Amino acid sequence: MIREYLEENVYEAFQKRIKFIFEEFDNIFVSFSGGKDSGLLLNMTMDFQKKYYPEKKIGVFHQDFEAQYTVTTEYIERTFERIKDEVEPYWVCLPMATRTALSNYEMYWYPWDDKKEDCWVRPMPKKDYVINLEHNPMTTYRYRMHQEDLAKQFGRWYRMSHGNKKTVCLLGMRADESLQRYSGFLNIKYGYKGQCWISNQFKDVWCASPMYDWTSQDVWHANDLFDYDYNELYNxxxxxxxxxxxxxxxxxxxxxxxxxxxxxxxxxxxxxxxxxxxxxxxxxxxxxxxxxxMGFRNITLPEGHTWKSYTMFLLDTLPPRIRNNYAKKFNTSIQFWHQTGGGLDEETIHELEEHGYKIKRNGVSNYTASKKSRVIFLEQIPDDTDDIKSSKDIPSWKRMCGCILKNDHICRSMGFGLSREQKRNIEYIKEKYQSIEEMEYGI
Structure with missing residues (x-):
């Protein structure tokens, strides 16, 4: 993406984007987490709506994860009570599968689990706009569905319950929060009318991040400038x-x-x-x-083990479901580095060769901006690569072992993202329910 310097600040750019949203989409709702970004987005969107589209109500969606600071709950409740007559409020407290990185024995825990009400972190909110198992108009909800799927399916339900018209969910996502988000905004292939900050989820359901180029300093400056309420947790x-x-x-x-x-x-x-x-x-x-x-600092190898044997030992101690999850990802990584190869800098390639690693170039990597050379390992995956100083992105059994010790079920530290098997095999669900959806909703 070519960097362009425009003679406008991020607030002026936001105003143009939010105007574009109101002109292009029939149904608009804000995803409000209780954080600084979504809180500012909600306030600025409501200011724009009141000034230019007073006849058009927006929705406000809050996905409640049960376990949170008391001041966060107070801020969310304070916000909903302040705006409830001006928006369509949806405070969702439904059981959902939420990832946990605290246990080798559980990949998920379930906020608002109806079978564990006696140990909920806090009581169920008692408001007319709260959606729970006893009051749930959301027809696209499936019991204990994944948290990401719940958020997406809310958007689909919002579209269906609002005349099946073009719908957009506004997110407070910003590019400077992480390289992953930054790279996501660089991909304009699936953007709405060429806009990199708008992406498609379902038919006529989109997500937009009109604050994507804001910095944290911009966020706090705007909160102070406009005297908006915010979550006192930040204090x-x-x-x-x-x-x-x-x-x-x-x-x-x-x-x-x-x-x-x-x-x-x-x-x-x-x-x-x-x-x-x-x-x-x-x-x-x-x-x-x-x-x-928990694998945070340099882990040490127990006496009598190699990193491979220690990894195998740890795998044997895990429940079958968790063990199989790791094994599948490890096997995928090993196969990738033997057959396809990962993109490495020339310095790293030379260092590997100098230390006697049997490697071979395998074309160029399309996943790297500079088209780095793909490198495959001709022999077994190394036990560790502590002697390679120029990069951490090299396969080893020590790297795999670290995922287990950190309860990194997704194996993010090895470059993996969420698999659709972890998201309940989305392709299977699409095929299973597509015909039902078409018959029931005529889409």
């Missing part, structure tokens, strides 16, 4: 000495948040006491989350 984070990049409003059990588990014990001890009894491994993760025990 507590600041007092605790966290960097802006560490301040996340997310499930405390996923792989992004587990390092900050100890803050719950300090900031919100009452909620912390309930977290310990809610998800297996919470207390262990709090104590050992930044130690060798």
């Amino acid at each position: 507590l984070y600041h007092k605790a000495g966290l960097k802006i990049s560490q301040m996340r409003v997310a499930s405390p059990f996923n792989d992004y948040s587990k390092d900050a588990l100890n803050l719950y014990r300090v900031i919100d001890p009452e909620i912390w006491a309930k977290l310990v009894g809610r998800v297996r491994g919470a207390n262990f993760g709090c104590i050992y989350g930044k130690t060798k025990a």
Whole structure:
């Protein structure tokens, strides 16, 4: 993507984008998490709507993960009560499969699990606009569906319940939050009318991120400039000495948040006491989350083991479902590095050759911007590559072992993303329910 410097600030660019959204889409709703980005997006969108489209109501969707700070719950409730008469509010508290990085024995936990009501972290919100199992108009919901699928299927249901017209979900996603998000916005292939910040989910259902080029500084400047309400958790984070990049409003059990588990014990001890009894491994993760025990620092090899044998030993200790998940990803990685190869810098290739690794070039990698050479390993995958200093992106049994020790079920540290098997095999679901959907909704 060619970088262009425009004579407008991010707020002016946002105003143009939100105008485009209101002109192009019939149904608009904001995904509100309770964080700084989605909160600002909601406030600015409502300001625009009141000024230019007062006759058009927007929806507000909040996906509640049950386990969160008390001040976050207070902010969400305060926001909904303030805007409930001006928007269509949807506060969703339905059981859903949510990833956990705290246990080798559980890949998921289930917020608002109706079978574990006695150990919920907090009581079910009592508002007319709360959606739960007892009050659920969302016909596209499946019991204990994955959290990502629930969010997507809400958009599909919103379209169907609003005349099957063109629908868009507004997200507070920003490119500077991670390289993964940045690279996602670079791909304009599937953008709506050439806009890289709008992507398609279903027929006539889109997601848009009109703040994608904002920085954290921009967000806080706007909140201060317009005197918007925000989640006071950020004040507590600041007092605790966290960097802006560490301040996340997310499930405390996923792989992004587990390092900050100890803050719950300090900031919100009452909620912390309930977290310990809610998800297996919470207390262990709090104590050992930044130690060798969870693969955070350099792990050491037990005496008498190679990294391969230690990996096999750890796999044998796991439940079959978890073990098979890791084994499938490890086998995929091994096959990839033997047959296809990963893109490596010339410096790394020369270093591998100097250290005697049997490798071969296999064309160029289309996944790298600079078209790096693809490299395959001709012999067995190395036990470790500690002698290679120029890159960490080299296959080894030590790298695989680290995934197990960190409870990295997705194997992100090996370059994997979510598999559709983990998302309940989406192709199978599409085939199974496509004919039913066409008959029932005429689409």
